[in-house]
Amino acid sequence: MNKKFDLLIIGGGAAGFFTAINTAVKNPGFKIAIIEKNREVLQKVKVSGGGRCNVTHSCFEVKKLLENYPRGNFFLQEPFQNFNPRHTISWFRERGVKIKTEQDGRMFPDTDSSQTIIDCFIAEVKRLKIEVITQKRVEKFSQQNDLWRLDMQDNESLFARNLAITSGSDKRIWDSLAELNLDIVPPVPSLFTFNIPQHPVTALPGISFPHMAVQLQDSTLQSEGPGLITHWGLSGPAILKLSAKAAIELNQRDYKFKIKVNWLGKISKDKVMEELRAMINSFPKKNVNAHPPFELTQRFWKFICDQAEIKEFQKFAETGKKHIAVLAGLLTEMEFEVNGKSTFKEEFVTAGGIDLEQVDNKSFASKKHTGLYFAGEVLNIDAVTGGFNFQAAWTGGWHIAQSVV
Numbered sequence: 001m002n003k004k005f006d007l008l009i010i011g012g013g014a015a016g017f018f019t020a021i022n023t024a025v026k027n028p029g030f031k032i033a034i035i036e037k038n039r040e041v042l043q044k045v046k047v048s049g050g051g052r053c054n055v056t057h058s059c060f061e062v063k064k065l066l067e068n069y070p071r072g073n074f075f076l077q078e079p080f081q082n083f084n085p086r087h088t089i090s091w092f093r094e095r096g097v098k099i100k101t102e103q104d105g106r107m108f109p110d111t112d113s114s115q116t117i118i119d120c121f122i123a124e125v126k127r128l129k130i131e132v133i134t135q136k137r138v139e140k141f142s143q144q145n146d147l148w149r150l151d152m153q154d155n156e157s158l159f160a161r162n163l164a165i166t167s168g169s170d171k172r173i174w175d176s177l178a179e180l181n182l183d184i185v186p187p188v189p190s191l192f193t194f195n196i197p198q199h200p201v202t203a204l205p206g207i208s209f210p211h212m213a214v215q216l217q218d219s220t221l222q223s224e225g226p227g228l229i230t231h232w233g234l235s236g237p238a239i240l241k242l243s244a245k246a247a248i249e250l251n252q253r254d255y256k257f258k259i260k261v262n263w264l265g266k267i268s269k270d271k272v273m274e275e276l277r278a279m280i281n282s283f284p285k286k287n288v289n290a291h292p293p294f295e296l297t298q299r300f301w302k303f304i305c306d307q308a309e310i311k312e313f314q315k316f317a318e319t320g321k322k323h324i325a326v327l328a329g330l331l332t333e334m335e336f337e338v339n340g341k342s343t344f345k346e347e348f349v350t351a352g353g354i355d356l357e358q359v360d361n362k363s364f365a366s367k368k369h370t371g372l373y374f375a376g377e378v379l380n381i382d383a384v385t386g387g388f389n390f391q392a393a394w395t396g397g398w399h400i401a402q403s404v405v
């Protein structure tokens, strides 16, 4: 069976569906098909956000939004002026999906179910008569005259005037793109937690910190945000953010590196010493380890006191300058040797992909090949957690739809 299309899309994920639907809306009568290698489409959408799908983030200022993209922030500057979280919310609202905001800015369908997003996409592809071809892996694609030819695993070929690659982190597709002389930035993992094997702090799993700051040693990279102690090391937004910012560097260091943690975020060592001196004056007769400063938990403060060799019943009045400096140091610049990484709630993202130098950010089209477009994770764009990765997929898909002719 040989078929000719106006637009073929490789990959039935977030970027693929958004590209297809928006292109069909913009170009009624276009013959469009999405080709998906798996039996089910939108599998990552299904499991995303713990099954709730964190569709975007309530970050409406483009400059601020861009800060969440360690790779792609320059490229996305202009596209985000045209399609950003505000547009995402309206897009879904127009299709009957209400989006709600959580306290930390993450946005979800108000049903708290990713199935709502999937149902919306499936209804749209039916309405717009977009073909969805599943269980067909695209093995190869090439340009023949003014058509793109796609060869599938069962020797079937499809042809199209336009080809959108929305295949996520698929090595086979990256290899095909390299054959078209497109540069691929080697993929490395992003968004992971840090392993600190055998460190005594791992005896305190579950303790969280509202504002934590992490600094990568021998580097200027740092991050801030909530933090969490786990059985194997450190996690939470501050750690995930640093893992994304430093994804390439940490890969080069084979995930063996040192970090400095300020459990109190921006509060300086001097400020902590000042506070401890004030506590000595206020409660001289009280036990140090029973009175945590800065609303730290009792368990964590006891751990810090043990590390500082504060005796079990040591009173504030018995605490000298040296102890104050050690306690303040442990709270604001505790050092850890990280050895290895772990996946965060199975939510992995890949840094790397098609080098953005070769992509026009007005159309998400290849600068080298006519009729070739890219959106989503196949590009060298990735973000921290919070709905930003999907936002990049929506923005890319929307721009393709405006440019495909």
Ligand SMILES: Cc1cc2nc3c(=O)[nH]c(=O)nc-3n(C[C@H](O)[C@H](O)[C@H](O)COP(=O)(O)OP(=O)(O)OC[C@H]3O[C@@H](n4cnc5c(N)ncnc54)[C@H](O)[C@@H]3O)c2cc1C
Pocket (backbone or CB within 6 Å): 010, 011, 012, 013, 014, 015, 016, 035, 036, 037, 038, 041, 042, 043, 044, 045, 047, 048, 049, 050, 053, 054, 055, 056, 136, 137, 138, 139, 166, 167, 168, 169, 170, 172, 173, 345, 346, 347, 348, 349, 375, 376, 377, 378, 386, 387, 388, 389, 390, 391, 393
């Ligand atoms: C568990 C998990 C939870 C996540 N949660 C969130 C979240 O809540 N919010 C957020 O913003 N981001 C989240 N992410 C990241 C987000 O899912 C991705 O950034 C996003 O799915 C990328 O979309 P995509 O369409 O580019 O790629 P994908 O969703 O990976 O889709 C690519 C599709 O292409 C298909 N494909 C690949 N190669 C071929 C081929 N040769 N032939 C045919 N088909 C092919 C694949 O099977 C796949 O269906 C999460 C990721 C994971 C793993």
